[in-house]
Amino acid sequence: MTTPTVLHCQYRPQHHYTADRNWLNDPNGLIYANGTYHLFYQHNPSGNEWGNMSWGHATSADLLHWDEQPVAIVCDEQEAIFSGSAVLDRNNTSGFGTPDNPPLVAIYTSAYSPASPLGGRQAQSLAYSTDDGASWTKYSGNPVADRGSAEFRDPKVFWYDGTAGNYWVMVAVEALDREVVLYKSADLKSWEYLSTFGPANATGGVWECPDLFELPVDDDPGTTKWVLVVNLNPGGIAGGSAGQYFLGTFDGVTFVSESTVTEGLQQDDSRMVEYGWLDWGRDYYAAVSFSNSPDGRRLMIGWMNNWQYGGVTPTSGWRGALTLVREVRLATRAGRVVLMQAAVDPFENGGATIYSEARRPLAAGTHWLPAEASGDVLRIDAEFEPGAAGEVGLLLRAGGAEQTVLAYDSATGVLSLDRTTCGNTDFHESFASVERVTVPLEDGRLRLRIFLDRCSVEVFAQDGAATITDQVFAAESSARLGLFADCDGAELISLAVVR
Incomplete structure (x- = not known):
């Protein structure tokens, strides 16, 4: 990271290199x-x-x-x-x-x-x-x-x-x-x-x-x-x-x-x-x-x-x-x-786990994490057993009408990152998008490591066998995290949020 010398910008990342000017x-x-x-x-x-x-x-x-x-x-x-x-x-x-x-x-x-x-x-x-x-x-x-x-x-x-x-x-x-x-x-x-x-x-x-x-x-x-x-x-x-x-x-x-x-x-x-x-x-x-x-x-x-x-x-x-x-x-x-x-993990030395969950069923619907798990600069480690629950995943950088959706479709085996409602998307007609990659489950499970910074999401699936990197320009107040499932039958194996 750098020490900014230009006017404050809400999107300047904490852990990603930018030139001062x-x-x-x-x-x-x-x-x-x-x-x-x-x-x-x-x-x-x-x-x-x-x-x-x-x-x-x-x-x-x-x-x-x-x-x-x-x-x-x-x-x-x-x-x-x-x-x-x-x-x-x-x-x-x-x-x-x-x-x-x-x-x-x-x-x-x-x-x-x-x-x-x-x-x-x-x-x-x-x-x-x-x-x-x-x-x-x-x-x-x-x-x-x-x-x-x-x-x-x-x-x-x-x-x-x-x-x-x-x-x-x-x-x-x-x-x-x-x-x-x-x-x-x-x-x-x-x-x-x-x-x-x-x-x-x-x-x-x-x-x-x-x-x-x-x-x-x-x-x-x-x-x-x-x-x-x-x-x-x-x-x-x-x-x-x-x-x-x-x-x-x-x-x-x-x-x-x-x-x-x-x-x-x-x-x-x-x-x-x-x-x-x-x-x-x-x-x-x-x-x-x-x-x-x-x-x-x-x-x-x-x-x-x-x-x-x-x-x-x-x-x-x-x-x-x-x-x-x-x-x-x-x-x-x-x-x-x-x-x-x-x-190379910016949270490995000095990061603190601010929220965690152990194994539990993930019922149908949206499950918002408590306020203390919010943030725009986080590492999220999550493991799911999707079962036959349709789409399961996480809601990232959520607030008001804004959210970025990371979803796994248990029927197709496709992991997607949807930034169409991530926040500021109208600066260019091609920015709003959904990215997709087929990710086979391993022993029925999906492992995710997600790095959030003030203008980006980097997703590493199955220990980095597939990655998705996207910029997102969300409001500073859009910092909530949530879990979701289309139907019953999925299980959350573990969840850790590190700041």
């Missing part, structure tokens, strides 16, 4: 170095709308409490600074540092303006820091990777050690072609083409912000899969912006997908639910992972917004928030390997 969108340059997490992000230092794209910067020791730093890499008359990544060049392959003081190197997209000799192109460039990210110098030999393309962007770079060799790998996109393009380099300065992946699965919008990393399956280091993340806009499962992932192999040259459902540019909407989606809500986009995370953890964060309405959300002095950081892993569920996600 002005516009924020895609996270980029995520890295852990010398005990500090660095969060860079697309930022307009001069206004509350997209423009003047530069890299904003924040730092944290725990992924929860963020200190905003001066703007790291600033746009100029020649280029805007689009998304990318950062690495710790441990062996000083770039020559930007020394063996005793290896540099941080940012790999970003130069979006060249008409004032530049490369006007209209997007190419990959470098900046480096030898003072732990406090200051950055653009490389004099930029750009370092140029395809002569207007849509070549969003480089994610990592060090590869494998049978094909030892070198840096760049994963970027040709956005309009819906292709991921891979390159290699020994020194971050000279890049050699490796291969291309795509188009495949969701192609209803441009591809952006790719990522590629290896994870063990079911915590077995002897069995791994590579995860290729590709964000797209529009064409998401819930409408507008979204992130998808592919599982497969990578031999240092080529990524081969084992989870491709459809190939080519013609998207088959009838098969959308078969694709691997990072999130089934409207507001999880441009998600990428941190480099160099300690203990081998794979940590991701996304922009908590959607390009359909991101430029007009009703905040004051600032616009755009990031999600909670999520640790991701691979697990087998119902014979299928899926990406599991767990939020």
Whole structure:
């Protein structure tokens, strides 16, 4: 979180990062170095709308409490600074540092303006820091990777050690072609083409912000899969912006997908639910992972917004928030390997349980929790046995005519988040929506972990096998919680509300 320096806004979140002032969108340059997490992000230092794209910067020791730093890499008359990544060049392959003081190197997209000799192109460039990210110098030999393309962007770079060799790998996109393009380099300065992946699965919008990393399956280091993340806009499962992932192999040259459902540019909407989606809500986009995370953890964060309405959300002095950081892993569920996600919990140390219930029948109707269980910044842990009770679930951020409804349909197995009456929805015609995902019960039970913040709901179902992330702009007074069931027959196994 940040300490606001602009006028009070009821929607500024407590546990989600926002810039003190002005516009924020895609996270980029995520890295852990010398005990500090660095969060860079697309930022307009001069206004509350997209423009003047530069890299904003924040730092944290725990992924929860963020200190905003001066703007790291600033746009100029020649280029805007689009998304990318950062690495710790441990062996000083770039020559930007020394063996005793290896540099941080940012790999970003130069979006060249008409004032530049490369006007209209997007190419990959470098900046480096030898003072732990406090200051950055653009490389004099930029750009370092140029395809002569207007849509070549969003480089994610990592060090590869494998049978094909030892070198840096760049994963970027040709956005309009819906292709991921891979390159290699020994020194971050000279890049050699490796291969291309795509188009495949969701192609209803441009591809952006790719990522590629290896994870063990079911915590077995002897069995791994590579995860290729590709964000797209529009064409998401819930409408507008979204992130998808592919599982497969990578031999240092080529990524081969084992989870491709459809190939080519013609998207088959009838098969959308078969694709691997990072999130089934409207507001999880441009998600990428941190480099160099300690203990081998794979940590991701996304922009908590959607390009359909991101430029007009009703905040004051600032616009755009990031999600909670999520640790991701691979697990087998119902014979299928899926990406599991767990939020870094802002309530784990210091949160207090303000209300709890043990197992009891959940009768038909609405059951409001007592006033002491109310709040706009909460974690809610709930477990149900829906039985044959039709829809069961929770009413969130309720007050007057406002409520956000999280419901599970025991007949269809679908979990839905309905924000059509969440509060302020009329700032854009596409904001009011209902998000849905099929969630199989496990031993007849549904487990939910829900994080409420002042402008958002993040739902993790069945230990993060499915997630739904949505913004909600409710009145400050809309803070009640309730349980409901359509019919008798459901049971509440447990409930805990933490503030």
